[in-house]
Amino acid sequence: MIGLFFEVTPLEGHAEHYFNLAAALRPELERSGGVEFIDRYRSIDRPDVILSHQWWADEGALVRWRHHTQHRAIQRAGREQHFADYRLRIGPEADPSRARSVARAVWVTYYDAKPAAPIAGELFKSVYREGKFLVLSDHEPAAEAAWSDRKAFEITRDYGMHDRAEAPQSYPPVARD
Template identity: 45%
Template sequence: MIAVIFEVTPKSGAAPHYFDLANQLKEALHHMEGFVSVERFQSLSRPETFLSLSFWRDEQAVEAWRTHFAHQQAQQLGQASLFADYRIRVAHVVRDYGVKDGAVTRRTQ
């Protein structure tokens, strides 16, 4: 499993447009082969900064999303007019632990 961490600080006043753009991409994202899940968070120490954490089956799925036409258009718009700063991290998930219904589960990749 692959984790993609997208950290973004929108330009002043651009956050609503960024969130609109993200919502427009959501349907395409959920139909991507190999997409697992996505969550969005707001930084507690820097409230103007947001983090999107997505999980993917493998690197091929990440690459397919990276090169998806609508996503590429959104990237270009973001870089040109919406983002004051951004950073992307891509990582392999080594272990995946959890508790469900009181039982500890562990999935190793």
């Protein structure tokens, strides 16, 4: 399984555009095949940040979607008209023992309710599923999070709107203001 973490900061007043574009693409995404899970979350700490978190069956399915014509058009619209910034991290699910030793890992802890105690990492609340939360962290969750569903991903690509070094597509970096 491949994990995808797309953190986007819409331009002021453009969050609804992002959600509408995502909804318009949903039938095409399902027809494309290979996506096993998708949800969108809002950061509790950075309320202007939206996280699209996805699980993909394999790299081939992800590549097919990346080259989908309508998806590419909407990517361009996002970059040129709707996003102030974004960051995309992608990588295979990793055994926790391996994730502890790799240079770039993302740990995801899934919750069925808002955690009662402070958690190390960034807390996100699901936009579509009431009462669902996740925490993203660059470090393994503490022992008290062990009862929760968690996964580790070894990040193989990490790029954004301004830093394109690991991007598989040829869009140029967007200049900062």
